[in-house]
Amino acid sequence: MNIEVNSSNLKFLECFASDTRVKIIELLNVRPMNIKDLAEALGISSAIVTKHVQKLEEALIVTTESVPSTRGRQKICHLTLESATLQFKAKAKADQNRYAVSIPIGQYSAYEVKPTCGLSSDTRIIGMVDDPRYFSDPEHVKACHLWFGSGYIEYRVPNYLVGRQRARSIAISLEICSEAPKYNENWPSDLSFYMNDICLGVWTCPGDFGAVKGVYTPAWWGLGTQHGLLKQITVDADGSYIDGIRMSDVTVQDLAIGYGEDIRFRISAPETATHSGGLSMFGRQFGNYDQDILVYVGY
Known part of the structure; x- marks a missing residue:
């Protein structure tokens, strides 16, 4: 944050x-x-x-x-807050123009997942647990919580830039954690973040949190995982960061964002990672933060 x-x-x-x-x-x-x-x-x-x-x-x-x-x-x-970065120097005026998009976690555009996996709305589990086929169920757009043992999930961020406008920064805020059977607070998972097929970097989540009820997690939910950690991924002219900590030298210019082309954002939990610990995601009405995936595009 x-x-x-x-x-x-x-x-x-x-x-x-x-x-x-x-x-x-x-x-x-x-x-x-x-x-x-x-x-x-x-x-x-x-x-x-x-x-x-x-x-x-x-x-x-x-x-x-x-x-x-x-x-x-x-x-x-x-x-509940794991870390925060204080920003003393204000952004340049050129970065003050921006638009924001809120993407429900169920509105992904592509996926490839392996069990343990599943989706849930705020009122019920969607389809059957541990059956990846239900990630294609039309009801997936209603998901407030999803999880998988390995694989990836991808979202398309609308590109509203016009004329000579160019993206100067992209910031994405979301609540995530690892995915263990039931839950395991000490369950590291190497999560990779991509934009337009370019890897921004890897962050190791420390665990799958289920010992404490999520603030917004529905009372009926009892499958283990309760909440995640709020993380912010930022790409600007200097590089790529997670919560202000540098992940890589990939800049927003490297993403080659073209006019009228969506920005593709992917989160991957590779089966071949050193810590292959899966991924859990939380949207509104689930977890500790009542928000979906928030995207801010500065130009």
Whole structure:
């Protein structure tokens, strides 16, 4: 996640202006904790902890879950944001013109997958689990969650550039993780990202997350994986990055984006990778972030 240092992101930046909030992040990095446990560990009242947690929630750093306890219900706090990159230098004005596209994860244009695999809408599983043929089912466009053990999924991003306009940057935000049978928090997977058949780089996802319920994951869902990590892939004139960390020297000019030609974006979990751990994807009404695949094209 890239965070520009400006007044519009004060809610996020203010989270680190408090020793208490930083200590809460440190504690939750070890394990999820309820408000009472946090208060005892910090030596402050539960009411004060609650206020600090609310600020961390607003910044999407922490999520909370209300669960039954021996005395009614308790609020369990989870650290959900894996990393963030602060951007101090504003982009040049030429990069301020952009358009945005939201692509549902079920609206892929091509695929090749192997089990374990499947698709789900927000109300039911689509077709049969572990049968790749259902990735061609017309209902696949309604998918809010999909997963496969190896293979790839590809999307077509519309190209709205006209005349002499040229793409200067492309940023894609999506929620993903590995895919293990049921789930395994320690299940690395080497995921490769492509645009127009050019490999932007590889990122190793640390696991398949199922120990904690996804914030937006439907209550009826019980097949294991609950949420992913929010990642941002960016390609600009300097290279290709994931969450601000350089993946390769591939630039937006290398993609040869032609007038009227869609931009093809592919995510691959190769069977031959060092860590062949599959891929799970989450769209709206699933996972920890209520969004589809968000694409921003700067020109």
